[in-house]
Amino acid sequence: MKSRYLFLILLMCMLVQWTWAQNPILKNSDSNFLYVADPAAEVYNGKVYVYCSHDVDTAVNYSAMQDYVVLESEDMLNWTNHGVVIKPREYSWANGQMNAPDVAYKDAWYYFYFPYNKTQIGVAKSRTPIGPWEEAVTDKITTIFDPTVFIDDDGQAYIYGSDTKMNIGDKGRHVMGAKLKDNMLELDGPWHRLSEETVAEAVHCFKRDGKYYFMGRKGWRTSYWMADSPLPTEKYAVFKGYITKNQIDAPTHMSAIEFKDQWYFFYQRGDVNDGTFYRRSACYEKMEFNADGSIKPIEFTLDKGVIVNEPVTPIKH
Incomplete structure (x- = not known):
């Protein structure tokens, strides 16, 4: 009887590992x-939507990045690939390299924030999370690298990024x-430096739990800061350290969500799918927290049978 129970427990563990590996x-x-x-x-309407930049099959650098893809899931196991849903170069004012995007929802509109010419931020809008998308502006709304937009519980929207490749603050x-103003299309004040x-x-x-977390790539790892406000201007957000290993197959780029009482960490890697530093694939892991709110180290996982490419040498982004 004992052996039967042991077998069942092992089988259940194997099934959990198998169904989780995605x-x-x-x-x-x-x-x-x-x-x-x-x-x-x-997370919109009980589903997860992942807004991604798109690396072309023949990419040898990032200059070919020019459109965006949406992935959708109800259970974090089965994914719908909606393909390319927005091509900002069709707008007369948007051109050049188009890096990491973000989407925010407010007042019945979904706002798609995308960089063009690497750091100029354009906006499209839609009534649904997947489009169709239409121009919301006819020029950049600001300049920042890798924009991300956060809407607080009181409805106030904020935009974040880094001053990489530009000079809008301290050296x-x-x-x-x-x-951001209520229209989601204009800054409501200046940019502020938030990290020492x-x-x-x-x-x-x-x-999470009244605390604000700011993640970013520092070196070749994901680092994070914590603060008591979404725009800490009197003192910098507190640097808490690193949560991922050194990643050299692709620049570390991440996001985090809570879905059905579980937190998830999304990232990218270039060592799968016959990829490279410039042909990347989106991945995700469960994200856990310590009692003090700090983030536990995250381990990267793969499906069984996925072939990992040979290590690559990191190249300047």
């Missing part, structure tokens, strides 16, 4: 496979933040 989200064996990167995850690269430490790119913000 990475990468899209696999190159899929009929509609695309290389998707910079995953910005959001160096830092976590930057600013208020430097950060390369990929800033993301979320809120």
Whole structure:
């Protein structure tokens, strides 16, 4: 009898591990496979939507990034790939390299924030999470690298990023933040430096138990800061350290969501799907917290049978 119970327990553990192993989200064996990167995850109407930049199959740098893909799931196990849903270069005012996007919802509109020419931020809007998307502006609303938008419980919206590749604050690269007006299309005041430490790119913000978390790429790892307000201007957000290993197959880019009482960490990697530093694939892991609110280290996982590419040498983004 004991052996039977032991067998059942082992079987259940194997099934849990098997059903959880999902990475990468899209696999190159899929009929509609695309290389998707910079995953910005959001929860709308009881579903998860992941807004991704798009690496073309022949990419040898990032200059070919020009459109965006949406992934959707009701259970974090089965994913719908909606393919390319927005092509900002069809707008007369948007051109050049288009990096990491983000989407925010307010007053019955979904707002799609995308960079063009690397750091100029344009906006499209839609009545649904997947489009169709239409121009919300006819020019950039601001300049920042890797924009992310957060709406607080009181309805106030904020935009974050890093001052990489520009000079809008103190010398160096830092976590930057600013208020957005109610129309979601204009800044409501200046940019503020939020971190004492430097950060390369990929800033993301979320809120948990009244605390504000700011993630970013520092070196080749994901680091994070914590603060008591969404725009800490009297003192910098507190640097809490690193939560991922050194990642050299792709620049670290992340987002985090809570879905059905579980937190998830989304990221990208270039060592799967016959990918490279410039042909990346979106992945995700469960994210856990310590009693003091700090984030536990995150381990990267893969589906059984996924072939991992040879290590690559990191290249300047």
